[in-house]
Structures are given as C-alpha cells and as structure tokens.
Amino acid sequence: MRTRELAEQFREEIVTLRRALHQVPEYDLDLPKTQQLILDALEGLPLEITLGKELSSVTAVLRGGGGPGPVVLLRGDMDALPVAERTDVPFASLHPGMMHACGHDLHIAGLVGAAKVLCAMRDELAGDVVFMFQPGEETTGGAPIMIREGVLDAAGRRADAAYGLHVGASSQPLGMWSSRPGSFMAAADQLSVRVVGAGTHGSTPYRGKDPIPVLCEIVTALQTMITRQFDVFDPVVLTVGRIAGGTKENIIPDDAFFDATVRTFSEVGRAKIQEASIQLVEGLAAAHGLQVEAEYRVGYPVTVNNEAEFNFARDTILDVFGPDRFRERPNPRCGAEDFSFILQEVPGVYLNLSACAAADPDAAADNHSPLANFDDSVLPDGAALLAELAVRRLAR
Numbered sequence: 001m002r003t004r005e006l007a008e009q010f011r012e013e014i015v016t017l018r019r020a021l022h023q024v025p026e027y028d029l030d031l032p033k034t035q036q037l038i039l040d041a042l043e044g045l046p047l048e049i050t051l052g053k054e055l056s057s058v059t060a061v062l063r064g065g066g067g068p069g070p071v072v073l074l075r076g077d078m079d080a081l082p083v084a085e086r087t088d089v090p091f092a093s094l095h096p097g098m099m100h101a102c103g104h105d106l107h108i109a110g111l112v113g114a115a116k117v118l119c120a121m122r123d124e125l126a127g128d129v130v131f132m133f134q135p136g137e138e139t140t141g142g143a144p145i146m147i148r149e150g151v152l153d154a155a156g157r158r159a160d161a162a163y164g165l166h167v168g169a170s171s172q173p174l175g176m177w178s179s180r181p182g183s184f185m186a187a188a189d190q191l192s193v194r195v196v197g198a199g200t201h202g203s204t205p206y207r208g209k210d211p212i213p214v215l216c217e218i219v220t221a222l223q224t225m226i227t228r229q230f231d232v233f234d235p236v237v238l239t240v241g242r243i244a245g246g247t248k249e250n251i252i253p254d255d256a257f258f259d260a261t262v263r264t265f266s267e268v269g270r271a272k273i274q275e276a277s278i279q280l281v282e283g284l285a286a287a288h289g290l291q292v293e294a295e296y297r298v299g300y301p302v303t304v305n306n307e308a309e310f311n312f313a314r315d316t317i318l319d320v321f322g323p324d325r326f327r328e329r330p331n332p333r334c335g336a337e338d339f340s341f342i343l344q345e346v347p348g349v350y351l352n353l354s355a356c357a358a359a360d361p362d363a364a365a366d367n368h369s370p371l372a373n374f375d376d377s378v379l380p381d382g383a384a385l386l387a388e389l390a391v392r393r394l395a396r
C-alpha cells in the first residue's frame with residue numbers, strides 16, 4: 001500500500017515533530033508555539049494555508065490533480081491539559097503544570113504525516129483534501145469556532161466526508177483500531193442548581209428556610225428519576241461533582257449549590273433529560289416552599305458515526321492493516337468530543353487508535369493522567385490510514 005510506504009518514509013520526521021510538540025504543551029484556544037511548529041512542518045508543501053482569527057488554528061487545502069471531485073476533511077486537535085507531567089520520557093513537558101496528557105501531540109504529527117503522504121500522491125487524488133488543525137478540544141470547543149470561520153467550505157465547496165482519530169494510552173493493545181457505527185461518544189452537558197432559602201440559627205430551623213436538605217433531596221431524586229423515566233438501553237449518566245453551601249455547623253445558610261455533568265448517548269435522551277431535570281429541580285424546591293435557580297448548559301453533542309462511513313473506514317482498516325487490527329466497540333464511550341460538531345454537518349467517522357506503551361493495557365495509565373504514556377511508533381499507521389481514507393473516498 002503506497003500510503004503505508006510513504007508514511008514509513010516520514011516516520012522519523014513525524015516522531016521528531018511529536019516530541020517537539022510534547023515539550024511545549026499549550027491550553028485552550030491560543031496555542032502560538034504549537035501553531036508555529038505546524039506551519040514549519042508544512043513549509044514547502046503545495047498547500048493553501050489559512051490561520052484562524054479567534055483561535056490559533058491552521059487550515060490547509062490540498063488540490064488534487066484529478067480535477068474538482070469530492071472534498072475530504074481530515075481533523076487533528078492541538079491542545080494540551082493543565083496536568084503536571086510525571087512520566088519519565090526524555091521529551092517530557094517543559095511547561096510547568098501543562099501536559100499533552102490526551103495525546104493530541106500525536107494527532108497533530110499524524111495529520112502532518114497524512115499531509116506529507118497526500119502531497120506526494122497529489123496527482124492521483126480525485127478531489128481536494130482539507131487538513132483541519134484545531135485548538136480547544138478540551139475546553140469549550142474549537143470545532144464550532146472553526147466551522148463558523150468556514151473550515152467545512154475551505155476548499156471552496158462543502159466537505160463531503162470527515163475523518164478523525166483519537167489515540168489511547170490504555171485499555172487496547174498497541175496499534176489496535178476501534179470504533180462503532182452510530183453513537184460513539186457521549187454528549188456532555190452541565191446542570192447547575194442554586195437552592196435559595198433563608199438563613200437563620202441552626203437551632204431554630206423553623207425560623208428560616210433551610211436549603212441544605214432540599215438540595216440533598218434533589219441530588220438523590222435525580223438518580224431515581226433517571227432509573228424510572230429513562231430507557232435503560234439509552235442510558236443517562238448524571239454525576240454531581242461539586243456541591244457547596246454553608247459556613248458552620250450551627251448556621252443555616254441562605255443558599256446551597258451543586259454542579260453536575262450530564263452524559264447522554266442520543267439526542268432524544270439529551271432533550272428529555274434537559275427538560276425533566278429542570279422540572280424535577282423546580283418541583284422539589286417548590287414542594288418545600290423554597291426558590292431555586294436551575295440552569296442546563298449544553299456542551300458537546302453526541303458523536304455519531306455515519307453508518308456507511310463507518311463501514312468504509314472499517315473495511316479500509318481491515319484491508320490496509322489486516323483482520324487483527326480492528327475491534328468494533330460494543331458500546332459507546334462516556335467521554336465527549338467536539339468532532340461531534342463536524343459530524344453533525346458532514347457524514348464521517350471517528351476512530352480510536354491505541355498508542356498504549358505498556359505491556360498490559362488494562363494496567364496502563366489512562367488519557368488525562370499525569371502518567372499517561374503514548375507510544376509514538378504508531379504514528380506512521382495513523383498518518384497512513386487518514387491518507388488512505390482520503391484517497392479511497394475521493395476516488396469513489
């Protein structure tokens with residue numbers, strides 16, 4: 001396979017790039033060093049490059065030699081995490097308190113590799129390729145900003161298909177690809193609640209309105225509501241991760257708060273919990289004669305793999321890497337991903353590639369851990385597959 005041979009030729013270059021990126025992890029939407037490293041790596045390639053306005057993204061368009069056929073978009077996210085690295089790799093983070101703990105450094109290097117491969121095959125491409133280097137995946141979402149700034153139409157016409165991959169530091173053996181059709185990753189929303197009572201002395205609660213027991217009742221009632229009102233085969237995960245209220249054991253406070261993350265796996269379930277959770281919170285507060293402020297903030301949508309694109313990607317993996325390199329995941333993953341915004345607009349597929357450096361994947365530190373260790377020997381495979389998907393999809 002030509003894409004694999006070419007990707008192997010770029011191995012040293014992209015591994016070196018990945019390690020340089022690993023040393024300078026940057027957070028959120030403004031990633032100047034990361035952006036510069038990408039631009040340096042793409043220097044001299046026959047690409048039309050534009051930079052983001054509201055974020056330090058890089059969009060590069062490759063015009064295939066085979067005429068204005070379809071457009072394929074390939075995406076790699078760029079941002080790191082506020083994690084203090086504790087691995088012992090020789091190219092560990094030089095930025096205190098920051099780490100590429102989710103492997104996005106590999107995503108960048110892999111996408112640069114795919115660009116190099118496809119530029120070398122330019123004459124054979126039956127359409128155009130958009131390379132989307134995206135900041136802000138770990139925060140509020142760089143993908144919707146890039147969509148607003150026109151990434152889906154960067155080639156002058158709308159992308160016909162979109163592909164992205166995420167590396168994993170654990171749970172699958174090195175080099176294993178995995179994904180599933182339909183819902184692949186969760187939607188992640190936030191529910192914030194403030195119960196407003198009336199403070200008084202802790203010895204005479206009848207003289208005030210105690211928000212604490214009402215808040216506690218809401219927290220437990222939300223779990224009951226999920227088991228009674230939601231389809232067990234379309235699950236909802238609601239976790240109250242922060243709770244606060246009061247200052248001292250004998251003072252009833254004026255108010256009490258909690259924040260919860262809400263994970264759903266279908267837009268139907270997502271719309272339902274949004275309405276039902278607010279109804280329950282307001283109803284329970286009213287039942288006790290207290291006021292409440294409840295806010296449901298929508299975050300990343302469900303990541304949905306198009307069925308036909310999933311089949312195409314799976315068949316391509318089996319063809320390129322053989323039958324032992326792909327596992328279809330039986331269940332969606334509970335994490336969320338802003339590639340979901342792209343997949344709402346363009347049919348495509350999101351794939352996982354294991355970069356687990358440990359002999360026992362189940363014992364390895366997960367993504368986001370200060371000990372997460374990604375084996376970058378998989379980089380040429382990641383680059384080759386992205387390139388191969390583009391070549392084949394353009395020729396279809």
Ligand SMILES: [Zn+2]
Nearest residue numbers: 102104137166
């Ligand atoms: Zn990630």
